[in-house]
Amino acid sequence: MSLRQATRLARRELRGGLRGFRLFLACLALGVAAIAAVGSVRAAIEAGLAREGAALLGGDAELQFTYRFADAEER
Secondary structure (H helix, E strand, C coil): CCHHHHHHHHHHHHCCCCHHHHHHHHHHHHHHHHHHHHHHHHHHHHHHHHHHHHHHHHCCCCCCCCCCCCCCCCC
């Protein structure tokens, strides 16, 4: 699409007034906000996993002896 065609389409859209342009700006702002929110949630999840990843994945070890008690070395 050439610049001339784009200009012609833009003028035709603005012929109805600024109402449609305001709707376009609102949609554009909503899209930018959604992209920013996704980026910030992703960063927060990555930071949380980096900080707490070992505890989440490693956990604690648990041993259970059925017929005897654990000696001092095993404790």
